[in-house]
Amino acid sequence: MTDYLPSYVQGAWWTPSGAPKATEVRDASTGEVVTRVSTEGLDLAGALEYARTTGHASLAALTFHQRAVLLKRFALALTERKDELYALSARTGATKADSWVDIDGGIGVLFSYSGKGRRELPNSRVYVDGPVEPLSKDGTFLGRHVYTTLPGVAVQINAFNFPVWGSLEKFAPAFLAGMPTLVKPATPTGYLAEAMVRILVESGLLPEGSLQLVSGSVPDLFDDLQLGDLVGFTGSASTAESLRRHPSVQTGGVRFTAETDSINASVLGTDATAGTPEFDAYVRQLVTEMTTKAGQKCTAIRRAIVPTAAVDDVIAAVQARIAEKTVLGDPRAEGVTMGPLASTAQRDEVLRQVQKLQDAGGQVVVGTMAAPEVRLADGSTGVAPDGAFVSPVLLRFDDAQADAVHGVEAFGPVSSLLTYDTTAQAAALVNRGGGSLVTSVATHDPAQAVELASRIAPFNGRMLLLDRDDARSSTGHGSPLPNLVHGGPGRAGGGEELGGIRAVLHHMQRTAVQGSPEMLTALTGVWHAGATAHADGRHPFRKSLSELRIGDQIVSASREVTLDDIETFAHFTGDTFYAHMDEKSAAANPFFPGRVAHGYLLVSWAAGLFVDPEPGPVLANYGLENLRFITPVSPGDSIRVELTAKQITPRETDEYGEVRWDAVIRNQEDELVATYDVLTLVSKEPVSAEVSA
Numbered sequence: 145m146t147d148y149l150p151s152y153v154q155g156a157w158w159t160p161s162g163a164p165k166a167t168e169v170r171d172a173s174t175g176e177v178v179t180r181v182s183t184e185g186l187d188l189a190g191a192l193e194y195a196r197t198t199g200h201a202s203l204a205a206l207t208f209h210q211r212a213v214l215l216k217r218f219a220l221a222l223t224e225r226k227d228e229l230y231a232l233s234a235r236t237g238a239t240k241a242d243s244w245v246d247i248d249g250g251i252g253v254l255f256s257y258s259g260k261g262r263r264e265l266p267n268s269r270v271y272v273d274g275p276v277e278p279l280s281k282d283g284t285f286l287g288r289h290v291y292t293t294l295p296g297v298a299v300q301i302n303a304f305n306f307p308v309w310g311s312l313e314k315f316a317p318a319f320l321a322g323m324p325t326l327v328k329p330a331t332p333t334g335y336l337a338e339a340m341v342r343i344l345v346e347s348g349l350l351p352e353g354s355l356q357l358v359s360g361s362v363p364d365l366f367d368d369l370q371l372g373d374l375v376g377f378t379g380s381a382s383t384a385e386s387l388r389r390h391p392s393v394q395t396g397g398v399r400f401t402a403e404t405d406s407i408n409a410s411v412l413g414t415d416a417t418a419g420t421p422e423f424d425a426y427v428r429q430l431v432t433e434m435t436t437k438a439g440q441k442c443t444a445i446r447r448a449i450v451p452t453a454a455v456d457d458v459i460a461a462v463q464a465r466i467a468e469k470t471v472l473g474d475p476r477a478e479g480v481t482m483g484p485l486a487s488t489a490q491r492d493e494v495l496r497q498v499q500k501l502q503d504a505g506g507q508v509v510v511g512t513m514a515a516p517e518v519r520l521a522d523g524s525t526g527v528a529p530d531g532a533f534v535s536p537v538l539l540r541f542d543d544a545q546a547d548a549v550h551g552v553e554a555f556g557p558v559s560s561l562l563t564y565d566t567t568a569q570a571a572a573l574v575n576r577g578g579g580s581l582v583t584s585v586a587t588h589d590p591a592q593a594v595e596l597a598s599r600i601a602p603f604n605g606r607m608l609l610l611d612r613d614d615a616r617s618s619t620g621h622g623s624p625l626p627n628l629v630h631g632g633p634g635r636a637g638g639g640e641e642l643g644g645i646r647a648v649l650h651h652m653q654r655t656a657v658q659g660s661p662e663m664l665t666a667l668t669g670v671w672h673a674g675a676t677a678h679a680d681g682r683h684p685f686r687k688s689l690s691e692l693r694i695g696d697q698i699v700s701a702s703r704e705v706t707l708d709d710i711e712t713f714a715h716f717t718g719d720t721f722y723a724h725m726d727e728k729s730a731a732a733n734p735f736f737p738g739r740v741a742h743g744y745l746l747v748s749w750a751a752g753l754f755v756d757p758e759p760g761p762v763l764a765n766y767g768l769e770n771l772r773f774i775t776p777v778s779p780g781d782s783i784r785v786e787l788t789a790k791q792i793t794p795r796e797t798d799e800y801g802e803v804r805w806d807a808v809i810r811n812q813e814d815e816l817v818a819t820y821d822v823l824t825l826v827s828k829e830p831v832s833a834e835v836s837a
Contacts, residue, residue, distance in 0.1 A: 149179045149335055152345060152357040153191040155198070160184045167331055167360070172237030172484045173474040173521065175530025181331050183360035189368040191326060191356050195297035196372075199324025199353030204293070206351065207268055209796045211320050212261030214349060219254035221347040222340065226251070229308060229339055234475040236307070236333045237483040237532060242437045242475075245623075250309035250340075253642070256626040257316040264645050267793045267801075269293070269322065272668045273654060283674045288664055291652040293322035294399075296372030298651060299365065303378045304330035304486045305440040307337040313626070313641050314376045319354060321651035323374070326356045330379075332487045334359050366390040371397035374651060378403045378442070381635055401639030401650070403631050405553045406442055407577035410621060411570050411596060412450040413587025418457040421612035426586035427461040429610065430559065433622045434536045435470050435482045439557035440490070443582050443622040446553055448538075449573050452563040459540070459561065463510045466536050473519030474531070480519055484532040485556055491532040494556035498537060504548030506539035506560055513537065534558075544569075550576040567592055571599035579634020584608035584621040605632030605640070671695050671790045671806060684787070685756035689794055689801045689828040697788040700753035702812065705741045707779040713745045740776040746818060747771070750785040750809050761827040763800055771820035775811060782812040790821065800827050 148166065150157045160166075164184035168177050203211070222229070226247055233243040265271060270290050277287035298318040302310040307329050315325050329337035341357045344350055369375070369392045377384055377400065384402035392398045410430060416422035433445040450458050473480040485491045498506075498513060515527050516535040536557040541549050544562040550573075564570040574583050574596075583604045585596050588611045597607060606629060608621050624630035624642055631640035640647060657667060661674030671677075677697040684696040714720045722729040723736050731738045747768070756762075777783060786808045794801035805822040 147179065149181050149338055149359040151183065151186060151359045152341055152355075153186065154194045154356070155352060158186065160186070169332060169335060170487065170530075171235045172486055173235075173476075173528065173531045173533075175488070178235055179335050181334060181360045183358060183362065186358065186360075188358065188362060188365060191358070192297050192299075192368050192373070194353055195324040195326055195356060196295065197353070199297065199351075199356075200293075200295065200322075201353075202351035203319070203322040203324060203354055204269065206322070208265035208271070208320065209262050209267040209794075211322065212258045212265070213796045214351070215254045215261065215316055215319065216258035217349050218344055218347070219251045219258065221349060222247075222251050222254070222343055225343050228343070229336065232336045232339050233308075234483075236336060237438060237475065237486055239475045239480055239483050241481070242483065245436065246306045246309045250306075250312035253309065253312045253316050253626045257320055257648075260627065260644060261320045261648070262796070265320070265648070266669065266791070267796070268669050270668060271649065271652065272670055273649075276672060279658060284660055285658065286661060286664055286672060286674075287656060287658045288668060289654055289656055290668060291649050291654050293652050294372050294374060296323070296370065296374060298323045298325045299369065299373065299375045300325055300327045301375065301377045301379065302327065302329050302337070303442070304332045304490070305437055305442070307333040308340050310378060311337050311340065313624075313630070315355065316626070317642070317647035318651045321648045323651040324354050324356075326358060328358045328362055328365075331360065332490070366392045366398075369396065369398045374399040374401075376401050376639075376641070377637075378641070379405075381405050381637070384637055401631075401641075402637035403442065403581070403639055403641050404635065404637040405555065406579070406581040406632060406636040407446045407550055407553055408443060408580045408582050408621075409447040409449055409574045409577060410445045410584045411574065411586070412448070412454060412458065413585060413589055413592050414451050414567070415589045415592065416586050417454060418461070420588070421615060422586045422588050422610065423454075423457070423461075425610050425612070425615040427458065427465055429584065429586075429621050431462060431465045431469065431536075432620065434538070434557045434559050435466070436622065438482055438485050438534070439536070439559075440485060440555055441622050443624060445559050445584070445621060447549060447562055447573070447577065448559050449544075449562045449564055449570050452565055455540070455561060455563050459509050459538070462538055466510060470536060471519060472516055472533060472535060474521040474528075476521045477519045477523055482536070482557070484528075485534060486532065488530070488532045490555070491534055494534055494554045494558065497552055497554035498539075498558055500552050501539055501548055501554065501558075501560060504541075504546045504552070505543050506541050506546075506549065508537055509540045509561070510538035511535045544573055545576075550578070567595050568599070571596055574600045575603045577603070577635065579632055579636045579638075580604050581630070581632040581636045582606040582608065582621060584610055586610045588612060603633060605629050605636060665694065669694065669791065671788055673806070673808075677788055683756045684789055685762045686760050688761040688830045689792060689803070689826050691830065692789055692792060692803065692826065694789055694792060697786065698754055700750075700785045700787075702782040702784045703749055703753060704782045705746075705777055705779060707739070710739065710741050710745070710779060713742055717742075717744075719744075736776050737778055740778055741781075743773040743818065746773075746777060746783055746809055747820070749783065750807065750818075753783075753785045754787040754807075760831050763825045763827060765822065765824050767823045769821045769823065771818065773818050774816045777811060777817055783809050783817060785809050787822070794828060799829070800825050802826075
């Protein structure tokens with residue numbers, strides 16, 4: 145694999161011609177040339193325009209649910225061929241466990257967003273956010289907030305440490321939102337991202353133009369961006385800041401979000417002394433974060449903040465665990481648990497940063513800065529001068545206030561030990577990092593956890609509270625999850641990756657739309673009170689999903705509520721609350737005129753008033769939402785119900801879909817008694833006469 149690494153643009157694979165200036169990419173363990181990278185001659189502006197036109201057209205034809213189903217199919221396609229990715233991943237310096245985090249973790253993101261998309265988004269192309277805002281007394285003028293897909297391309301610039309997961313964590317929410325992606329992986333490990341994209345292309349599943357790959361540098365990229373485009377950047381804070389200053393971002397309307405280097409912290413609680421489960425969990429986690437991916441994680445623990453009385457115990461425990469659990473070497477050698485850094489350039493950079501920490505007062509108490517002996521691919525042991533190996537290093541700072549320890553990041557298997565005496569001091573040290581992706585706290589004392597959380601939460605995107613109860617099940621300090629925010633304030637970049645549906649909506653525009661019920665119904669696909677309702681003489685429950693229309697409605701007959709009905713319901717259910725049984729006490733209540741009917745009696749009766757009991761397309765009622773009781777119903781009052789098809793959501797992979805019905809109960813004075821949504825599962829096609837009979 146020493147040819148030029150191809151890009152995938154405008155629906156085809158592209159490599160430079162002639163003899164362009166290229167960057168050599170080498171095996172992280174041996175220094176062997178793996179491939180060469182160049183974008184000389186690449187039509188980047190054409191690739192961006194292809195995404196905005198062809199890519200957008202192909203994705204716009206799909207609903208959220210259809211895109212979600214494709215994400216699952218992408219995940220299955222990668223799973224079938226992930227052994228190919230694992231083999232390449234070893235060349236980046238990743239052990240099998242490291243590769244699992246990157247490759248299987250990335251595939252897991254696809255599965256997760258596929259599930260969330262089908263559960264939490266409508267089977268449409270517009271996402272409605274929040275309740276209706278009435279803007280007139282007569283209900284003819286309403287407001288809603290809707291999300292629609294941005295018209296541009298999502299440019300995703302990724303770091304070298306997670307070439308698969310880092311790409312897929314951005315691609316999945318963008319794809320689900322309907323926004324085409326152009327991914328630019330970091331050069332040292334870009335060949336693994338290229339292999340992942342190649343598998344997806346060869347699967348034949350990608351909508352045309354929905355995913356493009358640029359292998360190599362893109363110095364003029366921002367000059368070709370425009371309003372409607374979005375950039376998701378992962379990398380250093382200094383690079384992010386320079387990109388953020390580009391005119392396309394400053395005045396051109398290009399959205400820019402960054403997830404950058406972060407001086408993350410982990411705090412050992414004062415109660416977590418040696419021998420406690422919390423102490424042991426803290427040490428295990430610290431060593432894991434130092435050695436997984438050779439410490440090349442934006443979420444790794446850079447500052448271990450421990451009580452002064454515990455510092456010697458922590459040093460001894462870390463040293464013992466590294467000696468017991470860590471075998472440094474070529475990931476292809478048997479028994480290796482920690483590989484090299486991604487490149488010798490990265491190795492040299494880490495050593496420079498460690499020297500800065502030492503110059504600022506840091507003392508190496510675990511590990512060494514000398515070239516380590518490692519296990520080579522053939523199983524022998526020796527120094528690998530062409531490999532990017534650095535041993536795990538723990539530094540101790542006597543001065544916890546030293547500026548360098550809160551501002552210098554050695555992006556490798558390096559952490560610094562700081563001490564504190566009070567919880568307030570610990571929190572202040574955490575916050576000196578200037579904003580982090582994550583901080584963890586190991587304590588079994590709720591009071592200390594609450595005090596720390598209240599002080600440090602504003603400075604973190606995520607917090608992990610680690611104790612004996614969750615130590616086994618916890619995914620750990622350094623593991624972002626697709627359903628939680630991955631990002632952080634300040635130095636951490638100020639952006640968000642992942643974060644569930646929030647990340648999808650990041651690729652869309654939230655717009656306030658004002659109009660009549662009819663117009664808002666047409667735009668959103670959700671029926672609004674006051675819009676056209678259809679009563680064609682056929683009960684809506686007799687209609688399959690293919691026959692039902694938004695606005696199909698039934699208005700029931702009236703039913704009188706008697707005192708006997710109220711007492712029967714009360715004794716039958718055991719709900720003898722005084723408002724239903726004691727006239728004097730009920731009348732003294734400011735909310736009731738006297739004895740009133742149970743709200744759940746009214747809802748039960750409403751079902752009896754609107755239901756069509758025979759077998760048919762309606763398969764099941766699976767719940768009520770947004771139930772509110774508005775006006776009390778007294779003995780002698782009557783109720784009726786209006787049931788209207790509010791939203792129809794076919795399921796892409798099933799023979800049925802979901803129908804949300806707008807239910808309104810009114811009394812004999814036409815006053816509003818109760819409102820709620822009824823949720824049913826309905827067959828897509830008409831039920832045969834034999835089944836109905």
